[in-house]
Amino acid sequence: SVKVLKVSPVGQSKTAGEFFELTLERPDWDGWKPGQFVMIRPSAWELDMLWGRPFSLCSGDDASVTLFIQAVGRGTRRIAALKPGDSVAMWGPLGNYFAVEPDTPTLLLAGGIGIAPFRGYVEQHPQPGNLALFLAHRLPLDCYPYALLSRAVDCRCMLEAKPSDLDCIIEALRGLIEEYADKGGLVLACGPTPFMRTVQRFAGEYGVRAQVSLENRMACGVGACLGCVTRNGEGHHVQVCTQGPVFWADNVEL
Numbered sequence: 062s063v064k065v066l067k068v069s070p071v072g073q074s075k076t077a078g079e080f081f082e083l084t085l086e087r088p089d090w091d092g093w094k095p096g097q098f099v100m101i102r103p104s105a106w107e108l109d110m111l112w113g114r115p116f117s118l119c120s121g122d123d124a125s126v127t128l129f130i131q132a133v134g135r136g137t138r139r140i141a142a143l144k145p146g147d148s149v150a151m152w153g154p155l156g157n158y159f160a161v162e163p164d165t166p167t168l169l170l171a172g173g174i175g176i177a178p179f180r181g182y183v184e185q186h187p188q189p190g191n192l193a194l195f196l197a198h199r200l201p202l203d204c205y206p207y208a209l210l211s212r213a214v215d216c217r218c219m220l221e222a223k224p225s226d227l228d229c230i231i232e233a234l235r236g237l238i239e240e241y242a243d244k245g246g247l248v249l250a251c252g253p254t255p256f257m258r259t260v261q262r263f264a265g266e267y268g269v270r271a272q273v274s275l276e277n278r279m280a281c282g283v284g285a286c287l288g289c290v291t292r293n294g295e296g297h298h299v300q301v302c303t304q305g306p307v308f309w310a311d312n313v314e315l
């Protein structure tokens with residue numbers, strides 16, 4: 062188990078209250094790659110919450126790792142209530158990771174909390190002039206260390222303030238994916254399932270190589286519970302925790 066170092070709300074607004082960063086002691090790992098995740102479980106949970114919750118690795122250094130979390134259910138609200146010094150069970154890093162092609166124009170597409178792995182991507186693989194980020198998020202920009210990312214990449218942002226904006230987001234995704242298809246680029250996406258389906262659809266239409274990171278429910282994270290199963294492009298079952306969470310968009314059912 063590891064210790065909680067910091068639990069910090071992201072931003073000050075009321076809406077931002079459900080988003081927070083959790084910084085934990087880093088176990089004795091060799092390292093981790095953007096797209097990989099960890100499972101965490103506060104050791105004080107009751108028996109009905111024995112399983113962990115999966116979170117993308119977001120940032121870190123030799124001494125700590127940081128996760129970006131949205132408190133949407135009982136488990137994540139309990140994680141939000143942790144205090145520095147509390148003990149947490151954490152296992153990982155788990156799963157595969159996003160492709161890195163330094164000479165290929167690369168577009169990162171993040172929907173909401175899907176921004177988490179891309180902070181790590183930008184920090185570990187700075188590619189000035191060759192890396193762009195599109196973020197569709199309903200929070201004010203100061204609610205996420207957006208400035209940190211925008212220093213490292215060509216950053217475009219769209220706020221999902223009301224349902225009608227969804228059409229704008231879809232059209233923005235279409236335009237960006239078409240642009241990266243034209244320049245032989247690589248598209249990496251993480252976000253809610255409808256966001257990923259849109260990316261998958263346009264990637265197929267415009268013929269661009271794209272990877273998507275799935276956010277299926279997980280309990281064990283290590284291939285033991287079969288709770289995360291989906292199908293690949295041939296219709297065969299695949300486990301998101303061990304064969305993903307990152308898949309080529311043309312080879313997974315969303």
Ligand code: FES
Pocket residue numbers: 278279280281282283284285286287288289290300301302303
């Ligand atoms: Fe248990 Fe994938 S989460 S098998």
